[in-house]
Amino acid sequence: MPVVHPSPSGSPLSDLIGSSVVTxxxxxxxxxxxxxxxxQYIDAHRSTVAHICDGRVLATLFYEPSTRTRLSFETAMLRLGGQVIGFAGAQLSSVSKGESISDTLKTVSNYVDVVAIRHPKEGAALVASRAATVPVINAGDGGHMHPTQTLADLATLESRFGRITDLTIGLCGDLTFGRTVHSLIETLCRFGHVRFVLISPPELRTPRYVLDRIDANPTCSYTEVDDLTAAIGDLDVLYMTRVQKERFFNEDDYLRLRDTYILDEDKLRLSKPHMAVMHPLPRVNEIAAEVDRDPRAAYFEQVKNGMLMRMALESAVVGDALPGYEPLEAKEVRV
Amino acid sequence: MPVVHPSPSGSPLSDLIGSSVVTxxxxxxxxxxxxxxxxQYIDAHRSTVAHICDGRVLATLFYEPSTRTRLSFETAMLRLGGQVIGFAGAQLSSVSKGESISDTLKTVSNYVDVVAIRHPKEGAALVASRAATVPVINAGDGGHMHPTQTLADLATLESRFGRITDLTIGLCGDLTFGRTVHSLIETLCRFGHVRFVLISPPELRTPRYVLDRIDANPTCSYTEVDDLTAAIGDLDVLYMTRVQKERFFNEDDYLRLRDTYILDEDKLRLSKPHMAVMHPLPRVNEIAAEVDRDPRAAYFEQVKNGMLMRMALESAVVGDALPGYEPLEAKEVRV
Amino acid sequence: MPVVHPSPSGSPLSDLIGSSVVTxxxxxxxxxxxxxxxxQYIDAHRSTVAHICDGRVLATLFYEPSTRTRLSFETAMLRLGGQVIGFAGAQLSSVSKGESISDTLKTVSNYVDVVAIRHPKEGAALVASRAATVPVINAGDGGHMHPTQTLADLATLESRFGRITDLTIGLCGDLTFGRTVHSLIETLCRFGHVRFVLISPPELRTPRYVLDRIDANPTCSYTEVDDLTAAIGDLDVLYMTRVQKERFFNEDDYLRLRDTYILDEDKLRLSKPHMAVMHPLPRVNEIAAEVDRDPRAAYFEQVKNGMLMRMALESAVVGDALPGYEPLEAKEVRV
Structure with a gap:
């Protein structure tokens, strides 16, 4: 590691130094x-942190393309003063030329300080983290689960409400196959004190194992409904997801349901003035463009928060402290 | 914006801060x-400007490949001390996955300070500039028009002649479809005092609307000819373009005309000793390789000037002043 | 060149400033x-060299993909404080759009301080170096020969043994088509005092012109054998290579030979305790994964040494001295 980087101390994040984040x-x-x-500190002190990763290099190893995610990881490192190497899906062929993920990671560990990996196969990030001698961050593997998306979602709750608990959170659309939504529910249940309103057609309900996670925390609860219009008035947060045509048995069902799950100004008028509309992006047509102008629209803030959380995470795992940052007081975390 | 960047003042460029350049x-x-x-200042003071964009990030969003242009935009930002993220044509698929240009630009605006966009569809850069919250520079959309190519051409006139007016400028080849040539003519007509010699086969003459632009400025004039050899002796500048085979109705016409519009040493011998040979590149065979050694060859200088103009433009739109640079005296611009 | 870079003096490397390295x-x-x-100095003084190429830009022009090599060249420049532009195979189309390598290099010479080029055609790097006005380093052309791989191999000998001569070096596998192995033999013969043990099936013996190079140096010698197990005990170095199935006339021969040329713990047990196992990577199955844990395994060190040698070479050709570095005493080099 070329440049002297003082390690943070007195912070729970010091345990993350050198660690991989697969889930x-x-x-x-x-x-x-x-x-x-x-x-939040990084957002308010961008100049202060602009050089803390000077001399660091991030590798973005994207075995399938995901431009949005890749650019977020890369920008995060660049805005900390570090550098980036890597490949995106299209250049994959040369990497996979008979070489195992393990060998690639052992090779790349000689070049960089931290790796962000995206791979179509579930478990690839875990394999990578075991072979690498530097921290590996999962940027999505199998079913497109990736922990930093959930961190972006939590950061958006925090910036909108000053808290991630004591909220009524509506999740709307495809709740069967939407891994983003499952990951958010599971993580929120670790903190507790959340009421979930699960809004979906009967065909696309939340799986039992996710509901079990909610049930396991007595401070959390859920209701399942299929009418967005009826539910929206109670929500602090409305988390929209894509409803993919191919999930339906027939065209008629799709057309009938589609409009029900599109958020537009008419439906938005029924919601609380401070509700936050979220979406993992890219959207297709689940949220009408007119909603973008509404102060409740928070989905482009999620993008910014994703970058900020990746800045926090990348600097944490390589062990570069934020100058002037004071850690949260040790507080009992409710679980 | 992570680092403190003093804004230039007392310069007409201060109006460009935060502005997009679509045309x-x-x-x-x-x-x-x-x-x-x-x-010119940047070229003479490369160390002085090497860090003025420290903390800035440029996104190169190339929806179609154009390696030459992309590398120029990227080098410009790197040589100012900034950083680059982006994608090139091949990785496009993941971006276009149902996402609108507007949404992509709203997303990327959270990551970077300035965007260079290239897109096959006319109007894409305008759409992008309206959605983005950071300046957008058009790196070519529809018909491959892009303003920074014209700026590179003007900079080459300036560096060769110390002026961009009071010149006899020959434009040779495909004058019907060559957008580079149209943009150069139109821009020079804003300054005036240029004599154009339009050298093309009858099939590939300059369109009426471009000729109208010349006619509209009484200090400009043009002649249309089809013989390069006869015209070359009068020129200060010979701007060559590609003649594409597929523009012709038949092979015979193509073969007959092709040789007429190839610049070689024999034809060059008929020109003024200080004439400048220009070409937007890439060339196919319009200029023989032997011409490269002649001091009149200015086409690789255009490449350098393109990078320098992009350095000037990128630093201008993000608002980073050039240390020690004195603006031109306010002067009446002839139009 | 944007920033002031003092030139090294009193070192044989000063002759490399501005030079291309094709072979x-x-x-x-x-x-x-x-x-x-x-x-070795760079490895021990990473902070010291972390900014010596500040203001430099490297272009990686990869006309065919070779992610491993590209990332090594790029990391080398980034870890010296420089920047990188370039393209990888997939984006090739726009470059090759009728443009010659010469024109591309003349263009890119306006952007960067040094070029690393990879091209499927033999001779491409030489053509590139003649057209460019900046140093060009061959990152592989035709048959995938590239000088920096050999430099990585030599650096691994140096770091393991403190010398690159007075060694018994076994080369095992496909010795007919393996250009990496030929280049290593030829280079070692320039220094002399090496005993080669050439281990291959009869079908894949070392070509005569390579053997002639060994014969031409009276301090070098070789033996040809086909049994790895019998030979391994005498070796200081075992350099493994891929045996490609398609080199064989029939499946039976391939299966018969394959196992003979796979290095596993059983065979390794027969070797000297300080033998170094090398491989140019990527491996397929020539070295069992269990060997990775053995201290004799040196192939991931080769990766690191490749990066370090590229750092040394890139800084040498652009003329950026290593602060505090003392050149080797002028010593008579045995040839």
Missing amino acids: LDDVSTGQILELLHQA | LDDVSTGQILELLHQA | LDDVSTGQILELLHQA
């Missing part, structure tokens, strides 16, 4: 709160 | 002259 | 020893 289970609730706090 | 109509003649002046 | 014949034995010495 959010690799990060404690205390560490998540600390990362949320750091993201 | 050169977005830039006043006074601003064009200032950018030309800055490019 | 290792472009580098004297004295310069090779100096580069090996520098690589």
